[in-house]
Amino acid sequence: MPALVLLGAQWGDEGKGKATDLLGGSVDYVVRYQGGNNAGHTVVVGDQKYALHLLPSGILSPGCVPVIGNGVVVDPSVLLSELSGLNERGVDTSKLLISGNAHLITPYHTEVDKVTERFLGKRKIGTTGRGIGPAYADKINRVGIRVQDLFDESILTQKVEAALDFKNQVFAKLYNRRAVRPEQIVEELLGYADALRGYVADTTLLLNDAIDNGQVVLFEGGQGTLLDVDHGTYPFVTSSNPTAGGACTGAGVGPTKISRVIGILKAYTTRVGAGPFPTELLDADGDALRSIGGERGVTTGRDRRCGWFDAVIARYATRVNGLTDFFLTKLDVLTGWERIPVCVGYEIDGKRVDELPFSQTDFHHATPVYEYLPGWSEDITKAKSFQDLPKNAQGYVKALEEMSGAPISAIGVGPGRDETIQINSFI
Numbered sequence: 001m002p003a004l005v006l007l008g009a010q011w012g013d014e015g016k017g018k019a020t021d022l023l024g025g026s027v028d029y030v031v032r033y034q035g036g037n038n039a040g041h042t043v044v045v046g047d048q049k050y051a052l053h054l055l056p057s058g059i060l061s062p063g064c065v066p067v068i069g070n071g072v073v074v075d076p077s078v079l080l081s082e083l084s085g086l087n088e089r090g091v092d093t094s095k096l097l098i099s100g101n102a103h104l105i106t107p108y109h110t111e112v113d114k115v116t117e118r119f120l121g122k123r124k125i126g127t128t129g130r131g132i133g134p135a136y137a138d139k140i141n142r143v144g145i146r147v148q149d150l151f152d153e154s155i156l157t158q159k160v161e162a163a164l165d166f167k168n169q170v171f172a173k174l175y176n177r178r179a180v181r182p183e184q185i186v187e188e189l190l191g192y193a194d195a196l197r198g199y200v201a202d203t204t205l206l207l208n209d210a211i212d213n214g215q216v217v218l219f220e221g222g223q224g225t226l227l228d229v230d231h232g233t234y235p236f237v238t239s240s241n242p243t244a245g246g247a248c249t250g251a252g253v254g255p256t257k258i259s260r261v262i263g264i265l266k267a268y269t270t271r272v273g274a275g276p277f278p279t280e281l282l283d284a285d286g287d288a289l290r291s292i293g294g295e296r297g298v299t300t301g302r303d304r305r306c307g308w309f310d311a312v313i314a315r316y317a318t319r320v321n322g323l324t325d326f327f328l329t330k331l332d333v334l335t336g337w338e339r340i341p342v343c344v345g346y347e348i349d350g351k352r353v354d355e356l357p358f359s360q361t362d363f364h365h366a367t368p369v370y371e372y373l374p375g376w377s378e379d380i381t382k383a384k385s386f387q388d389l390p391k392n393a394q395g396y397v398k399a400l401e402e403m404s405g406a407p408i409s410a411i412g413v414g415p416g417r418d419e420t421i422q423i424n425s426f427i
Protein backbone atom coordinates (compact mmCIF):
# COMPACT_ATOMS: atom_id res chain seq x y z
CA MET A 1 0.00 0.00 0.00
CA PRO A 2 2.43 2.67 -1.12
CA ALA A 3 0.83 5.99 -0.21
CA LEU A 4 3.26 8.62 0.93
CA VAL A 5 2.71 12.04 2.45
CA LEU A 6 5.41 14.62 1.88
CA LEU A 7 5.03 17.77 3.98
CA GLY A 8 6.86 20.78 5.39
CA ALA A 9 8.28 20.20 8.87
CA GLN A 10 8.89 23.90 9.66
CA TRP A 11 7.28 27.16 8.47
CA GLY A 12 7.14 26.34 4.75
CA ASP A 13 9.68 26.72 1.93
CA GLU A 14 11.68 23.70 3.11
CA GLY A 15 12.13 22.43 -0.47
CA LYS A 16 8.94 20.39 -0.88
CA GLY A 17 8.79 21.13 -4.62
CA LYS A 18 12.23 19.69 -5.25
CA ALA A 19 11.56 16.61 -3.10
CA THR A 20 8.20 15.94 -4.80
CA ASP A 21 9.69 16.35 -8.24
CA LEU A 22 12.49 13.95 -7.32
CA LEU A 23 9.94 11.27 -6.43
CA GLY A 24 7.68 12.19 -9.36
CA GLY A 25 9.45 9.78 -11.70
CA SER A 26 8.57 6.79 -9.49
CA VAL A 27 4.98 7.57 -8.47
CA ASP A 28 1.67 7.30 -10.34
CA TYR A 29 -0.15 10.24 -8.74
CA VAL A 30 0.94 13.45 -6.99
CA VAL A 31 -1.88 15.06 -5.02
CA ARG A 32 -2.09 18.53 -3.48
CA TYR A 33 -4.41 18.19 -0.46
CA GLN A 34 -4.64 21.67 1.07
CA GLY A 35 -3.73 25.32 0.61
CA GLY A 36 -3.90 27.11 -2.69
CA ASN A 37 -1.76 29.50 -4.65
CA ASN A 38 -0.21 30.82 -1.42
CA ALA A 39 2.34 28.03 -2.03
CA GLY A 40 5.45 28.64 -4.06
CA HIS A 41 7.26 25.43 -4.93
CA THR A 42 10.48 25.69 -6.91
CA VAL A 43 11.59 22.84 -9.12
CA VAL A 44 14.87 22.89 -11.02
CA VAL A 45 15.15 20.45 -13.93
CA GLY A 46 18.47 20.74 -15.74
CA ASP A 47 18.83 24.41 -16.63
CA GLN A 48 15.08 25.03 -16.36
CA LYS A 49 13.52 26.52 -13.23
CA TYR A 50 9.78 26.27 -12.54
CA ALA A 51 7.77 28.05 -9.85
CA LEU A 52 4.53 26.19 -9.12
CA HIS A 53 1.81 27.71 -6.96
CA LEU A 54 -1.34 25.66 -7.30
CA LEU A 55 -0.35 22.71 -9.44
CA PRO A 56 1.22 19.65 -7.79
CA SER A 57 4.95 19.43 -8.50
CA GLY A 58 4.31 16.02 -10.14
CA ILE A 59 3.05 17.91 -13.20
CA LEU A 60 6.65 18.04 -14.41
CA SER A 61 7.01 14.23 -14.44
CA PRO A 62 5.53 12.87 -17.69
CA GLY A 63 4.36 9.51 -16.26
CA CYS A 64 2.60 10.97 -13.27
CA VAL A 65 -1.02 12.13 -12.87
CA PRO A 66 -1.26 15.44 -10.98
CA VAL A 67 -4.34 15.82 -8.78
CA ILE A 68 -5.86 18.83 -7.01
CA GLY A 69 -7.74 17.33 -4.07
CA ASN A 70 -10.97 18.43 -2.40
CA GLY A 71 -9.05 20.16 0.42
CA VAL A 72 -7.42 22.70 -1.91
CA VAL A 73 -8.81 26.17 -2.60
CA VAL A 74 -8.62 26.93 -6.31
CA ASP A 75 -8.37 30.36 -7.89
CA PRO A 76 -9.50 29.49 -11.43
CA SER A 77 -7.77 32.44 -13.08
CA VAL A 78 -4.46 31.49 -11.45
CA LEU A 79 -4.94 27.84 -12.35
CA LEU A 80 -5.54 28.60 -16.03
CA SER A 81 -2.62 30.98 -16.28
CA GLU A 82 -0.31 28.49 -14.53
CA LEU A 83 -1.43 25.80 -16.99
CA SER A 84 -0.90 27.99 -20.04
CA GLY A 85 2.51 29.13 -18.71
CA LEU A 86 3.60 25.49 -18.51
CA ASN A 87 2.11 24.64 -21.92
CA GLU A 88 4.11 27.49 -23.45
CA ARG A 89 7.25 25.85 -22.04
CA GLY A 90 6.31 22.50 -23.58
CA VAL A 91 4.96 20.80 -20.43
CA ASP A 92 2.01 18.48 -21.03
CA THR A 93 -0.70 19.29 -18.48
CA SER A 94 -3.50 17.24 -20.01
CA LYS A 95 -3.47 14.56 -17.28
CA LEU A 96 -4.44 16.99 -14.51
CA LEU A 97 -7.46 16.03 -12.39
CA ILE A 98 -9.39 18.39 -10.12
CA SER A 99 -11.84 17.42 -7.39
CA GLY A 100 -15.34 18.81 -7.98
CA ASN A 101 -15.52 19.35 -4.21
CA ALA A 102 -12.55 21.74 -4.07
CA HIS A 103 -13.61 25.28 -3.18
CA LEU A 104 -13.05 28.29 -5.39
CA ILE A 105 -11.24 31.49 -4.56
CA THR A 106 -13.19 34.36 -6.12
CA PRO A 107 -12.22 38.02 -6.51
CA TYR A 108 -14.17 38.91 -3.33
CA HIS A 109 -12.02 36.50 -1.28
CA THR A 110 -8.85 38.20 -2.46
CA GLU A 111 -10.43 41.56 -1.68
CA VAL A 112 -11.45 40.47 1.85
CA ASP A 113 -7.92 39.11 2.47
CA LYS A 114 -6.35 42.46 1.56
CA VAL A 115 -8.78 44.71 3.45
CA THR A 116 -8.67 42.50 6.56
CA GLU A 117 -4.89 42.73 6.68
CA ARG A 118 -5.06 46.50 6.25
CA PHE A 119 -7.67 46.69 9.00
CA LEU A 120 -5.53 44.61 11.39
CA GLY A 121 -2.70 47.16 11.05
CA LYS A 122 0.27 46.16 13.18
CA ARG A 123 -1.51 42.97 14.26
CA LYS A 124 -1.62 41.71 10.68
CA ILE A 125 -0.65 38.09 9.82
CA GLY A 126 1.37 39.01 6.74
CA THR A 127 -0.72 36.76 4.48
CA THR A 128 0.13 36.20 0.84
CA GLY A 129 -2.97 38.24 -0.08
CA ARG A 130 -4.27 35.46 -2.32
CA GLY A 131 -7.69 35.08 -0.67
CA ILE A 132 -6.82 31.78 1.04
CA GLY A 133 -8.18 32.51 4.54
CA PRO A 134 -11.48 34.07 3.36
CA ALA A 135 -12.12 31.16 0.96
CA TYR A 136 -11.62 28.61 3.75
CA ALA A 137 -13.76 30.76 6.07
CA ASP A 138 -16.62 30.58 3.56
CA LYS A 139 -16.15 26.82 3.26
CA ILE A 140 -16.50 26.38 7.02
CA ASN A 141 -19.36 28.90 7.11
CA ARG A 142 -21.11 26.85 4.41
CA VAL A 143 -21.28 29.73 1.95
CA GLY A 144 -18.40 28.58 -0.24
CA ILE A 145 -18.52 28.01 -4.01
CA ARG A 146 -17.20 24.67 -5.23
CA VAL A 147 -15.63 23.69 -8.54
CA GLN A 148 -18.73 21.62 -9.42
CA ASP A 149 -20.93 24.73 -9.04
CA LEU A 150 -19.36 26.14 -12.21
CA PHE A 151 -21.45 23.66 -14.20
CA ASP A 152 -24.88 24.65 -12.87
CA GLU A 153 -25.64 28.32 -13.53
CA SER A 154 -28.72 28.43 -11.35
CA ILE A 155 -27.00 26.90 -8.29
CA LEU A 156 -23.95 29.08 -8.89
CA THR A 157 -26.08 32.24 -8.97
CA GLN A 158 -27.89 31.33 -5.74
CA LYS A 159 -24.64 30.53 -3.97
CA VAL A 160 -22.84 33.67 -5.08
CA GLU A 161 -25.83 35.78 -3.99
CA ALA A 162 -25.86 34.07 -0.59
CA ALA A 163 -22.14 34.58 -0.13
CA LEU A 164 -22.29 38.26 -1.07
CA ASP A 165 -25.39 39.10 0.95
CA PHE A 166 -23.43 39.41 4.16
CA LYS A 167 -20.08 40.36 2.66
CA ASN A 168 -21.46 43.37 0.82
CA GLN A 169 -22.77 44.75 4.11
CA VAL A 170 -19.29 44.37 5.56
CA PHE A 171 -17.63 45.92 2.50
CA ALA A 172 -19.95 48.92 2.60
CA LYS A 173 -20.45 49.50 6.33
CA LEU A 174 -17.14 48.42 7.80
CA TYR A 175 -14.58 48.94 5.08
CA ASN A 176 -16.28 51.79 3.26
CA ARG A 177 -15.97 50.07 -0.10
CA ARG A 178 -18.28 49.51 -3.03
CA ALA A 179 -20.51 46.43 -3.01
CA VAL A 180 -19.60 43.57 -5.35
CA ARG A 181 -22.29 42.77 -7.93
CA PRO A 182 -23.20 39.04 -7.85
CA GLU A 183 -23.94 39.01 -11.63
CA GLN A 184 -20.41 40.16 -12.35
CA ILE A 185 -18.91 37.33 -10.27
CA VAL A 186 -21.23 34.74 -11.81
CA GLU A 187 -20.31 35.90 -15.28
CA GLU A 188 -16.60 35.72 -14.53
CA LEU A 189 -16.86 32.25 -12.95
CA LEU A 190 -18.99 30.87 -15.81
CA GLY A 191 -16.27 32.06 -18.15
CA TYR A 192 -13.92 29.45 -16.63
CA ALA A 193 -16.35 26.54 -16.82
CA ASP A 194 -15.54 25.24 -20.30
CA ALA A 195 -11.79 25.40 -19.78
CA LEU A 196 -12.01 23.45 -16.51
CA ARG A 197 -14.75 20.91 -17.27
CA GLY A 198 -12.43 18.28 -18.77
CA TYR A 199 -10.22 18.16 -15.66
CA VAL A 200 -12.95 17.60 -13.07
CA ALA A 201 -13.22 14.06 -11.69
CA ASP A 202 -14.23 12.00 -8.65
CA THR A 203 -10.67 12.14 -7.35
CA THR A 204 -11.46 10.39 -4.04
CA LEU A 205 -12.77 7.29 -5.81
CA LEU A 206 -9.88 7.32 -8.22
CA LEU A 207 -7.16 7.67 -5.57
CA ASN A 208 -8.61 4.97 -3.34
CA ASP A 209 -8.82 2.61 -6.32
CA ALA A 210 -5.25 3.48 -7.29
CA ILE A 211 -3.94 2.66 -3.80
CA ASP A 212 -5.98 -0.55 -3.63
CA ASN A 213 -4.49 -1.59 -6.98
CA GLY A 214 -0.94 -1.12 -5.71
CA GLN A 215 -0.22 2.13 -7.55
CA VAL A 216 1.98 4.68 -5.81
CA VAL A 217 0.30 7.89 -4.61
CA LEU A 218 2.23 10.83 -3.21
CA PHE A 219 0.41 13.55 -1.25
CA GLU A 220 2.26 16.87 -1.50
CA GLY A 221 1.68 19.39 1.29
CA GLY A 222 1.78 23.14 0.90
CA GLN A 223 3.08 25.41 3.68
CA GLY A 224 4.37 23.58 6.78
CA THR A 225 3.63 22.07 10.19
CA LEU A 226 4.09 25.31 12.15
CA LEU A 227 1.70 27.10 9.74
CA ASP A 228 -1.06 24.54 10.40
CA VAL A 229 -4.28 26.16 11.63
CA ASP A 230 -4.57 23.59 14.47
CA HIS A 231 -0.96 22.70 15.25
CA GLY A 232 0.95 25.82 14.18
CA THR A 233 1.73 29.13 15.81
CA TYR A 234 -1.89 30.32 15.76
CA PRO A 235 -3.02 32.96 14.80
CA PHE A 236 0.15 33.38 12.70
CA VAL A 237 -0.73 30.43 10.49
CA THR A 238 -2.40 29.61 7.21
CA SER A 239 -6.07 28.55 7.18
CA SER A 240 -5.65 24.85 6.38
CA ASN A 241 -4.03 21.65 7.70
CA PRO A 242 -0.65 21.01 6.08
CA THR A 243 0.01 18.31 8.74
CA ALA A 244 -0.33 14.63 7.82
CA GLY A 245 -3.99 14.30 8.84
CA GLY A 246 -4.80 16.99 6.28
CA ALA A 247 -3.81 14.58 3.52
CA CYS A 248 -6.63 12.24 4.59
CA THR A 249 -9.37 14.88 4.77
CA GLY A 250 -8.01 16.85 1.83
CA ALA A 251 -7.99 13.88 -0.51
CA GLY A 252 -10.63 11.54 0.94
CA VAL A 253 -8.22 8.75 1.82
CA GLY A 254 -8.34 6.95 5.18
CA PRO A 255 -5.35 7.07 7.58
CA THR A 256 -4.95 3.28 7.35
CA LYS A 257 -3.90 3.73 3.71
CA ILE A 258 -0.92 5.98 4.42
CA SER A 259 2.31 4.01 4.55
CA ARG A 260 4.94 6.70 4.99
CA VAL A 261 5.10 10.34 6.11
CA ILE A 262 8.17 12.30 5.01
CA GLY A 263 8.99 15.62 6.66
CA ILE A 264 10.95 18.09 4.56
CA LEU A 265 13.36 19.83 6.88
CA LYS A 266 15.71 22.67 6.06
CA ALA A 267 19.18 22.45 7.65
CA TYR A 268 18.40 25.89 9.18
CA THR A 269 15.06 27.70 9.64
CA THR A 270 13.11 30.30 7.65
CA ARG A 271 9.74 31.97 8.01
CA VAL A 272 7.74 34.46 5.89
CA GLY A 273 5.15 36.76 7.43
CA ALA A 274 4.53 37.64 11.08
CA GLY A 275 4.69 35.44 14.19
CA PRO A 276 7.10 33.99 16.74
CA PHE A 277 10.42 32.52 15.57
CA PRO A 278 12.78 31.77 18.48
CA THR A 279 15.98 31.18 16.46
CA GLU A 280 15.53 34.19 14.15
CA LEU A 281 18.78 36.02 13.41
CA LEU A 282 18.69 39.76 12.90
CA ASP A 283 22.46 39.99 12.37
CA ALA A 284 25.09 39.28 9.71
CA ASP A 285 24.57 35.50 10.05
CA GLY A 286 20.87 35.96 9.20
CA ASP A 287 21.82 38.06 6.18
CA ALA A 288 24.35 35.44 5.10
CA LEU A 289 21.82 32.57 5.32
CA ARG A 290 19.36 34.70 3.31
CA SER A 291 21.80 35.53 0.56
CA ILE A 292 23.57 32.14 0.32
CA GLY A 293 20.27 30.25 0.59
CA GLY A 294 18.46 32.58 -1.85
CA GLU A 295 15.76 33.02 0.79
CA ARG A 296 13.26 35.18 -1.04
CA GLY A 297 9.57 34.21 -1.33
CA VAL A 298 8.56 32.49 -4.58
CA THR A 299 4.99 33.80 -4.30
CA THR A 300 5.27 37.30 -2.87
CA GLY A 301 8.95 38.12 -3.39
CA ARG A 302 9.31 38.99 0.30
CA ASP A 303 12.65 38.38 2.04
CA ARG A 304 12.39 35.33 4.28
CA ARG A 305 13.29 35.65 7.95
CA CYS A 306 16.25 33.34 8.66
CA GLY A 307 17.61 31.58 11.74
CA TRP A 308 19.49 28.52 13.00
CA PHE A 309 18.08 25.00 13.06
CA ASP A 310 15.50 24.45 15.79
CA ALA A 311 15.38 20.85 17.04
CA VAL A 312 12.36 21.54 19.28
CA ILE A 313 10.30 22.29 16.19
CA ALA A 314 11.65 19.27 14.32
CA ARG A 315 10.72 16.98 17.24
CA TYR A 316 7.28 18.55 17.34
CA ALA A 317 6.85 17.91 13.59
CA THR A 318 7.82 14.26 14.13
CA ARG A 319 5.16 13.99 16.83
CA VAL A 320 2.15 15.71 15.24
CA ASN A 321 2.72 14.16 11.81
CA GLY A 322 3.90 10.70 12.86
CA LEU A 323 6.93 11.21 10.60
CA THR A 324 8.68 8.08 9.37
CA ASP A 325 11.51 9.95 7.60
CA PHE A 326 13.10 13.33 7.11
CA PHE A 327 14.45 14.79 3.89
CA LEU A 328 17.07 17.30 5.05
CA THR A 329 17.48 20.10 2.51
CA LYS A 330 19.99 22.89 1.86
CA LEU A 331 22.87 21.42 3.83
CA ASP A 332 25.18 23.05 1.25
CA VAL A 333 24.06 26.51 2.42
CA LEU A 334 25.79 25.94 5.79
CA THR A 335 29.23 25.38 4.20
CA GLY A 336 31.75 27.92 5.49
CA TRP A 337 30.67 28.47 9.10
CA GLU A 338 33.36 27.56 11.62
CA ARG A 339 30.77 26.37 14.12
CA ILE A 340 27.04 26.08 13.67
CA PRO A 341 24.60 26.77 16.50
CA VAL A 342 21.65 24.39 16.82
CA CYS A 343 18.73 25.11 19.14
CA VAL A 344 18.21 22.10 21.42
CA GLY A 345 15.66 23.57 23.83
CA TYR A 346 14.18 26.87 25.01
CA GLU A 347 14.46 28.99 28.07
CA ILE A 348 11.10 30.44 29.06
CA ASP A 349 10.99 32.83 32.00
CA GLY A 350 14.13 31.26 33.49
CA LYS A 351 12.98 27.65 32.98
CA ARG A 352 14.48 25.16 30.48
CA VAL A 353 11.94 23.35 28.27
CA ASP A 354 12.55 20.66 25.66
CA GLU A 355 9.13 20.49 24.01
CA LEU A 356 7.17 23.15 22.12
CA PRO A 357 5.10 25.03 24.73
CA PHE A 358 1.35 24.81 24.09
CA SER A 359 0.80 28.34 25.42
CA GLN A 360 1.14 31.09 22.83
CA THR A 361 2.46 33.49 25.48
CA ASP A 362 5.19 31.05 26.51
CA PHE A 363 6.24 30.50 22.91
CA HIS A 364 6.50 34.25 22.38
CA HIS A 365 8.85 34.41 25.39
CA ALA A 366 10.99 31.43 24.38
CA THR A 367 14.69 32.07 23.84
CA PRO A 368 16.86 29.36 22.25
CA VAL A 369 19.35 27.23 24.13
CA TYR A 370 22.16 26.50 21.68
CA GLU A 371 24.64 23.70 21.22
CA TYR A 372 27.53 24.45 18.87
CA LEU A 373 28.50 21.91 16.24
CA PRO A 374 31.78 22.09 14.30
CA GLY A 375 31.37 23.37 10.72
CA TRP A 376 33.09 22.46 7.42
CA SER A 377 34.51 24.47 4.54
CA GLU A 378 34.67 21.89 1.72
CA ASP A 379 32.25 22.18 -1.22
CA ILE A 380 29.62 19.46 -0.71
CA THR A 381 27.45 20.11 -3.77
CA LYS A 382 28.99 17.17 -5.69
CA ALA A 383 28.57 14.66 -2.85
CA LYS A 384 26.66 11.57 -3.98
CA SER A 385 26.81 9.48 -0.82
CA PHE A 386 26.85 10.14 2.90
CA GLN A 387 30.51 9.08 3.00
CA ASP A 388 31.37 11.79 0.44
CA LEU A 389 30.46 14.45 3.02
CA PRO A 390 33.19 15.93 5.22
CA LYS A 391 33.29 14.40 8.73
CA ASN A 392 31.81 17.52 10.35
CA ALA A 393 28.92 17.65 7.86
CA GLN A 394 28.23 13.99 8.61
CA GLY A 395 28.32 14.84 12.32
CA TYR A 396 25.85 17.73 11.78
CA VAL A 397 23.39 15.43 9.98
CA LYS A 398 23.73 12.68 12.60
CA ALA A 399 23.22 15.18 15.44
CA LEU A 400 20.08 16.61 13.80
CA GLU A 401 18.73 13.11 13.24
CA GLU A 402 19.22 12.20 16.88
CA MET A 403 17.57 15.40 18.11
CA SER A 404 14.65 15.26 15.67
CA GLY A 405 13.32 11.76 16.28
CA ALA A 406 13.14 10.24 12.79
CA PRO A 407 15.77 8.96 10.33
CA ILE A 408 17.16 11.40 7.77
CA SER A 409 16.66 9.39 4.59
CA ALA A 410 17.79 11.97 2.02
CA ILE A 411 19.98 15.07 2.04
CA GLY A 412 19.79 18.00 -0.37
CA VAL A 413 23.14 19.51 -1.35
CA GLY A 414 21.86 21.80 -4.13
CA PRO A 415 18.59 22.79 -5.86
CA GLY A 416 18.88 20.34 -8.80
CA ARG A 417 17.18 16.92 -8.97
CA ASP A 418 20.51 15.08 -8.83
CA GLU A 419 21.99 17.21 -6.06
CA THR A 420 20.61 14.77 -3.53
CA ILE A 421 22.14 12.08 -1.33
CA GLN A 422 19.68 9.23 -0.95
CA ILE A 423 20.29 7.21 2.20
CA ASN A 424 17.11 5.10 2.45
CA SER A 425 14.74 4.73 -0.45
CA PHE A 426 11.25 6.25 0.04
CA ILE A 427 9.30 3.76 -2.05
Ligand code: GDP
Pocket (backbone or CB within 6 Å): 008, 012, 013, 014, 015, 016, 017, 018, 039, 040, 041, 042, 043, 044, 293, 294, 298, 328, 329, 330, 331, 332, 333, 411, 412, 413, 414, 415
Ligand atom coordinates in the same frame (compact mmCIF):
# COMPACT_ATOMS: atom_id res chain seq x y z
P1 GDP B 1 8.87 24.75 -1.06
O1 GDP B 1 7.85 25.82 -0.94
O2 GDP B 1 8.95 23.89 0.17
O3 GDP B 1 8.74 23.93 -2.31
O4 GDP B 1 10.27 25.48 -1.14
P2 GDP B 1 10.64 26.78 -2.05
O5 GDP B 1 10.73 26.35 -3.46
O6 GDP B 1 9.75 27.91 -1.71
O7 GDP B 1 12.06 27.16 -1.45
C1 GDP B 1 13.11 26.25 -1.45
C2 GDP B 1 14.29 26.83 -2.29
O8 GDP B 1 15.46 26.09 -2.04
C3 GDP B 1 14.08 26.74 -3.79
O9 GDP B 1 14.69 27.84 -4.38
C4 GDP B 1 14.78 25.44 -4.18
O10 GDP B 1 15.22 25.44 -5.53
C5 GDP B 1 15.95 25.47 -3.23
N1 GDP B 1 16.44 24.17 -2.79
C6 GDP B 1 15.75 23.02 -2.50
N2 GDP B 1 16.59 22.08 -2.01
C7 GDP B 1 17.83 22.65 -1.98
C8 GDP B 1 19.11 22.19 -1.54
O11 GDP B 1 19.29 21.09 -1.06
N3 GDP B 1 20.15 23.10 -1.64
C9 GDP B 1 20.00 24.35 -2.15
N4 GDP B 1 21.06 25.17 -2.21
N5 GDP B 1 18.80 24.80 -2.57
C10 GDP B 1 17.73 23.96 -2.48
Ligand code: IMO
Pocket (backbone or CB within 6 Å): 008, 011, 012, 013, 014, 038, 039, 040, 041, 125, 126, 127, 128, 129, 130, 131, 132, 133, 221, 222, 223, 224, 227, 236, 237, 238, 239, 271, 272, 273, 274
Ligand atom coordinates in the same frame (compact mmCIF):
# COMPACT_ATOMS: atom_id res chain seq x y z
P1 IMO C 1 5.01 26.97 0.60
O1 IMO C 1 4.06 25.88 0.14
C1 IMO C 1 5.91 30.04 3.54
C2 IMO C 1 2.47 32.17 5.27
C3 IMO C 1 2.27 33.63 4.92
C4 IMO C 1 1.62 34.11 6.21
C5 IMO C 1 0.72 32.94 6.61
C6 IMO C 1 -0.72 33.08 6.19
O2 IMO C 1 5.75 27.61 -0.51
O3 IMO C 1 5.89 26.43 1.69
P2 IMO C 1 -1.98 32.87 3.85
O4 IMO C 1 -1.84 33.65 2.59
O5 IMO C 1 -1.70 31.41 3.69
O6 IMO C 1 -3.27 33.13 4.57
O7 IMO C 1 -0.83 33.46 4.82
O8 IMO C 1 1.30 31.80 5.98
N1 IMO C 1 2.57 31.27 4.10
C7 IMO C 1 3.71 30.68 3.70
N2 IMO C 1 4.97 30.80 4.16
N3 IMO C 1 5.64 29.19 2.54
C8 IMO C 1 4.39 29.03 2.08
O9 IMO C 1 4.04 28.10 1.17
C9 IMO C 1 3.34 29.82 2.64
N4 IMO C 1 2.01 29.95 2.42
C10 IMO C 1 1.55 30.81 3.33
O10 IMO C 1 3.49 34.27 4.68
O11 IMO C 1 2.59 34.27 7.21
Ligand code: MG
Pocket (backbone or CB within 6 Å): 012, 013, 014, 039, 040, 041, 042, 298
Ligand atom coordinates in the same frame (compact mmCIF):
# COMPACT_ATOMS: atom_id res chain seq x y z
MG1 MG D 1 7.69 27.89 -1.06
